[in-house]
Amino acid sequence: MDPVVAKDLYVRMLRxxxxxxxxxELYPEQQMRCPVHLSVGQExxxxxxxxxxxxxxxxxxxxxxxxxxxxxxxxxxxxxxELYGRVTGCCQGKGGSMHLVDRSVGFLGAVPIVGSxxxxxxxxxxxxxLRKDRRVTIVFLGDGATEEGVFHExxxxxxxxxxxxxxxxxxxxxxxxxxxxVRQPSTREIYELVRGYGLESHQGDGNDVEAVYGLTKxxxxxxxxGRGPTFLEFxxxxxxxxxxxxxxxxxxxxxxxxxxxxxxxxxxxxxKQRLLQRGLVTQQDLDGTEATLTGEIEEAVAFAKSSPxxxxxxxxxxxxxx
Amino acid sequence: xxxxxxxxxxxxxxxDLCMARDPSVYLMGLHVPADPKGIFGTVSGLQQKYGPDRVxxxxxxxxxxxxxxxxxxxxxxxxxxxxxxxxxxxxxVEQIINQxxxxxxxxxxxxxxxxxxxxxxxxxxxxxPQHSQSLxxxxxxxxxxxxxxxxxxxxxxxxxxxxxxxxxPVIYLEHRWLHNIFGPVPEGHYTVPIGKARTARxxxxxxxxxxxxxxxxxxxxxxxxxxxxxxxEVVDVRSLxxxxxxxxxxxxxxxxxxxxxxxxxxxxxxxxxxxxxxxxRTYGTLKAAPQRVTFPDxxxxxxxxxxxxxxxxxxxxxxxxxxxxxxxxxxxEQLGIQHETPLDVxxxxxxxxx
Numbered sequence: 001m002d003p004v005v006a007k008d009l010y011v012r013m014l015r016x017x018x019x020x021x022x023x024x025e026l027y028p029e030q031q032m033r034c035p036v037h038l039s040v041g042q043e044x045x046x047x048x049x050x051x052x053x054x055x056x057x058x059x060x061x062x063x064x065x066x067x068x069x070x071x072x073x074x075x076x077x078x079x080x081x082e083l084y085g086r087v088t089g090c091c092q093g094k095g096g097s098m099h100l101v102d103r104s105v106g107f108l109g110a111v112p113i114v115g116s117x118x119x120x121x122x123x124x125x126x127x128x129x130l131r132k133d134r135r136v137t138i139v140f141l142g143d144g145a146t147e148e149g150v151f152h153e154x155x156x157x158x159x160x161x162x163x164x165x166x167x168x169x170x171x172x173x174x175x176x177x178x179x180x181x182v183r184q185p186s187t188r189e190i191y192e193l194v195r196g197y198g199l200e201s202h203q204g205d206g207n208d209v210e211a212v213y214g215l216t217k218x219x220x221x222x223x224x225x226g227r228g229p230t231f232l233e234f235x236x237x238x239x240x241x242x243x244x245x246x247x248x249x250x251x252x253x254x255x256x257x258x259x260x261x262x263x264x265x266x267x268x269x270x271x272k273q274r275l276l277q278r279g280l281v282t283q284q285d286l287d288g289t290e291a292t293l294t295g296e297i298e299e300a301v302a303f304a305k306s307s308p309x310x311x312x313x314x315x316x317x318x319x320x321x322x
Numbered sequence: 323x324x325x326x327x328x329x330x331x332x333x334x335x336x337x338d339l340c341m342a343r344d345p346s347v348y349l350m351g352l353h354v355p356a357d358p359k360g361i362f363g364t365v366s367g368l369q370q371k372y373g374p375d376r377v378x379x380x381x382x383x384x385x386x387x388x389x390x391x392x393x394x395x396x397x398x399x400x401x402x403x404x405x406x407x408x409x410x411x412x413x414x415v416e417q418i419i420n421q422x423x424x425x426x427x428x429x430x431x432x433x434x435x436x437x438x439x440x441x442x443x444x445x446x447x448x449x450x451p452q453h454s455q456s457l458x459x460x461x462x463x464x465x466x467x468x469x470x471x472x473x474x475x476x477x478x479x480x481x482x483x484x485x486x487x488x489x490x491p492v493i494y495l496e497h498r499w500l501h502n503i504f505g506p507v508p509e510g511h512y513t514v515p516i517g518k519a520r521t522a523r524x525x526x527x528x529x530x531x532x533x534x535x536x537x538x539x540x541x542x543x544x545x546x547x548x549x550x551x552x553x554x555e556v557v558d559v560r561s562l563x564x565x566x567x568x569x570x571x572x573x574x575x576x577x578x579x580x581x582x583x584x585x586x587x588x589x590x591x592x593x594x595x596x597x598x599x600x601x602x603r604t605y606g607t608l609k610a611a612p613q614r615v616t617f618p619d620x621x622x623x624x625x626x627x628x629x630x631x632x633x634x635x636x637x638x639x640x641x642x643x644x645x646x647x648x649x650x651x652x653x654x655e656q657l658g659i660q661h662e663t664p665l666d667v668x669x670x671x672x673x674x675x676x
Contacts, residue, residue, distance in 0.1 A: 058397070091430035101429045108396055109429060113420050119386040120421065123393020130348065130375060130399055150416075153386025160381065318431035319465055321489035 001210050003280045009051055009209045010271045010281075011289055013043040016067045017268050018293050019076065022301065023066075023083065024245035031305065032083045034096035039067035041207075041239035042170055044267035046071040048212025049138055049168045049232075052220045058106045058128075058137040060121035064170075064238075065100050065110035068140050073105035076300045086307035093310045094318070106135070114175070115141065115148030118167070122154040125165035125229075136223045137165045138216075144175030146190050147183060152197075155231070159199045164223035166216060167194075167231040170206060176242045177253040191233040199229050206234030207267040210274075237262035326675060327507040329500045330363040332475040333440075336482035337365065337402065339511060341372050344400060347486060348376040350387065351404030351440075355379050361404055362442070362501045384413035391437055392422050400436045400486060408441040408495070409452045415460075422491040423466030434489035438482070444497035444535060444585065445633060447666040450624035456586040456617070458533065459595075461493045462562035468492040468516050469562040471534040474676045475505040477560055480514030488516060497535040497585070504674040517564035521573070525555035528579035528643050531570055531596050533559055536583045536615075536634075538672045543639035546657050552647060554581075562592060570596065571603050578609035581642050585633075588616040610646040615639050626666045633665070 020038045027036060039046065046067035050059065053072070061068040069079060075090065082089030083097050090101050098112040108124060111117055121139030128135045145151050146169060158165050171190060173180045184190070195201040200219070204211045212234055219230035239259065241248035249256045275281045327335065341347045349365065355377055360366030369377035380387045384405070391401035405411040411418070418439065425435050443456045462469040468490055472478040478500075485492035522537055523544050532540040537558045544554040555573050559566065574580050580600045582593035593614040600612050615634045623629055637659060641651040654661075663670055 060393075089430070091428060091432075094430050095428045099428050101432060103432055109425070109433075111421065113416065116389065116416060116421055119389025119417070120393035120396070122386075123390035123395075124397045125393070126390055127394035127397035127399045130394065131346075131397065150383075150386045150389060153381065153383035154389065156381055157383065157386060157390060318427045320468075321426045321431070321434040 003278075005051070005213075006210065006271070006275060007281060009047055009213060010268070010275055011293075012047045012051070012071060013209060013268045013271065014289065015293050016043045016046065016070050019070065019297055020066060022297050024240065026301065027245040032097075033085055034083060034098070035243045036083065036097045036245065037064040037243050038240050038245065039064055041262065041266070042172060042236045043067055044209035044212050045168060045170045045206045045234045045236055046140070048209040049140070049166075049216040051213050052216035053106070053136065053138060056106055057135050057220075058108050058121070058124050059140065060108055060117040060124070060137070061100070061110035061140045062114070062117065062142060062145070063098050063110070063112035064142070065098070069100040069102065069107050069110065072102070072107040074100060074102035074107050076296070077303045078102065080300050080304035081307050084304040084307070085309060086304055087310040087314070088304070088307040092314060115145040115150045118145060119150050119154040122158045122163060122165055125158065125163040126161060129161065129163060134224060135164070136220050138168055139165060140168050140170065142175070143169065143171040143173065143180055143190060144183070146194070155194060155197050155199070155229070158229040159197050162226070162228035164226070165229045166219040166223055167229065168216065169231065169233045171233055171235045172238045174238065174242070174254070179253065189233070191231060194231040199231055201231040201233070203233045203235070206236030207265045207270065209267055209271055239263065324506045324508045326504045327475050328502055328504045329475045329478050330502065332479035332507050333364040333482055333496070334366065334368075335507070336479040336486070338368060338371070340483060340486040341368070341376060343511070346398055347400045347402065348378070349402045349404070350378045350380050350391065352380060352382060352406070352410070354404055361406060362498070365404070384410050385417055388414035388417035388439070389421065392417060392425070392435065395435050395437045396433055402438045402440065402486060404440045406442055407453050408443050408457050409455060411439065411441050412457070418461070418467070418491070419464050423464045426490065427466055435491050436489050437491040438485045438494055439491070440494045440496060442496050442498055444499055445622070445629065445666070446498055447626065448624050451621040454622045458495055458562055458586055459591040462592065466491070467563060469495065470516055470560060471495045471497070471562060472560060473500060473534060473537045473558050475503070475507045477514050477520075479507055480512055481516065481560065483511065484513040484516050487513065492516065495534065499535050499668040499672070502668065503538075503672060503676055505676040514560070517561045517566055519557050519559045519561070519566035519569040521555060522558040523554070523556040525553035525577065527553045527577055528581060528646065529555050529557060529570070529573040529577045530581045530583055530639065530643070531557045531559060532583040533562065533592060534585060536585045538676070539634070539636045540583050540639055542636040542671070543643070546636060546640050547643055552643065554643060565595075567599055570599065574600055574604045575607055578607055579646050580608070580612040581615065581639065581646065582612065583615045583639055586617060587619050588614060589619050591616065613642045613646055615642050626664060630665045
C-alpha cells in the first residue's frame, strides 16, 4: 500500500477513536442530551471504505454514524455541536447523534430506523444515473439491516438497474443484544446470501483497514465504470454498549473473553504496528499526530459547549422546504 | 383556452406538461407503463413519449421503491409515484412518515424533498376492506407531509402541477369515482395553491365542509336543501394539510352552522378535526351543535347488501342539516331521489360539469 495512503488511514482512524473516547468521557456530564452509538472498534470499515471515495461521492449511514460521518469528511465541530444540541450543530440541534449530515462532503444523512437509508442510498445512486453524473454512493449498514425487507428490495433494484452503489455491511454480530445466531441460520454467511441477487459480493476483515480499502476501492471503480453494484461484508466488533458510553460485557449477552479477543485485533493498533514495522512512521511522528488530534478535538468540544442553543423560534422553522 | 376535460385527462395533462418542462420529473409505479388501461387513463402513452427511464414500472417493493424515490429527490430528481390503491402505500409508511416527512426538518432545513405520491382511494363494486379504504387522515396527521384531495378536473390539474413543483412530499389522493367526471380545464401551465380551500357553492344557512368525492354528494344535498329554502355553503377543502382553517372559519362564522362530510372513518379523522376547530374558534357563534357525516367506524364491506349501508350519500347530509335546523328527517323517496344505477358504481347524476 502507498505509504502516504496508509499513514492517512491511520490518522483518520485514530481521529475517530479519539473523538469517540472523548464523547464517552464527557457523556456522563449529561450535557449531550441525546443517545450516542459509539463506533469504537469499528473504525477500519468507515475509514477504509470512505477513503476509496471522492469527496463529491455520496454516503448514507445508520444509528452508528459518527465514524462514517467523520471518515467521509464531515465537519467535527458541527457534529459535536449537534450532540450538544446547539444551533451550530449540523442539524441545528434538531437531529442529534442519530441524524448526522454534511452535504458539503457528500454525507447525505443517517437515520436510526434499521435499513431505512439503504433504499434511499440506492435512490441517490439511481438519481445520479438518471442525471448522468459520475458519483458513486456507499450505503453503510449493519448485519441486522440484512434482515429488513427494504434491504432485499433495494439490492434487487440496484442489480436490476446496475446502479453505481456499494453496500458496505459492518457485521458486528449483534443487533443491540441479539446475536446473529438467533437471527440468521449459523450455516449461512451474509455475503453468500446476497450473492444470490446476482451481484458481486465479498467478505473481508473489518478490522484491517487496508483490506477494507482495497475491496472498496475496486468496488467503487467498478461502480464508476458503470459495471454495477457490489456488496461487501466486513466482520468487526463493537467494543462498547449498543447505546451509551459504557462497556457492557457484564450484562450477559456476550463474554469478556470474546471482547478481549476482538480488542486484541484493534484496527487502530494493528495499522500502527504495521506502519512502525515497515518503517513508514516513527514513534515520534505518532506522538506528534496524537497531540495534534487531541488539540483539534479539545477545540471542537469547547466550540460545541460554548455554542448557543437554538432560539425557540426555530421550533417551527423548517417544517417545509421553501 | 379552456375546454372540458375529464378528471383523469387533467391528471394526464398535468403530468405530461411537467415532464416536458422539467427533465428531472419522472414517474414510477407498479404497472405504470404496462397497464392496458393506463392507470385509469392517467398515464397512457407517457412512456412512449418520455421513454422507459422517465416513465417506469418497478419491482413489487413499495417501501424500498419509496426510499429510492426519496433518495433520487435528495440528488435533484422530482419523482412521482403512483399506487393504484392506497392500501399498497401502507407498505411504504415507514419511508413516507419516518423519512420523507421528517427529512427537511430533522436535518435542520438543508434538503428539499420534492416527491409526489399519488394514491387512489374510494369505493367500487366488491373492492372490500383492502381495496377501498380512505386513509387520508393517516397521512394528513403527519407534519411535514402535504395532503391534497382534488375534486374538479381544474383542481386535479392545478394541484398536481403545484405538487410536482413543490419541494416537499405531497400525498395526492384521487377518489376512483372522480376519474370520469368532467369540467372546464385551461390549457397550459397553471397551479392551484396547496393549502387553499374553495367555496364550491355559496350559502348563508349552514356550512358543509367536505372532502374529495363527498363534495359532490354535498353539492347534491345543497340542491335538495335549497328546495326547502335552506341555503348551504359547500366548502371543498382541497388540501387537508396544510388546512385552510381561515376559509373554513370564515364560512362557519357567516352561517353559524357546521356539517363536516368526509368519506372516511368517523373517529379521530378529518371530520373530527373540523368539529374541533369549530369548537375552539367559533364556539360562541354556533347556532346548533355541529354534525358529522362519515363512514361508520368499521372496515368497508364488500357485498353491496352491506356497502349501501356503509357509504353515506346526499340524503344523509340533507338529514343531518335538517336535524340541525330543527326539521324532520326525510327519505330519498320524499326527496325524489331515484338511483338509476346500483349504489356500488358511480352515480350517473355525478358526471359534471364540475
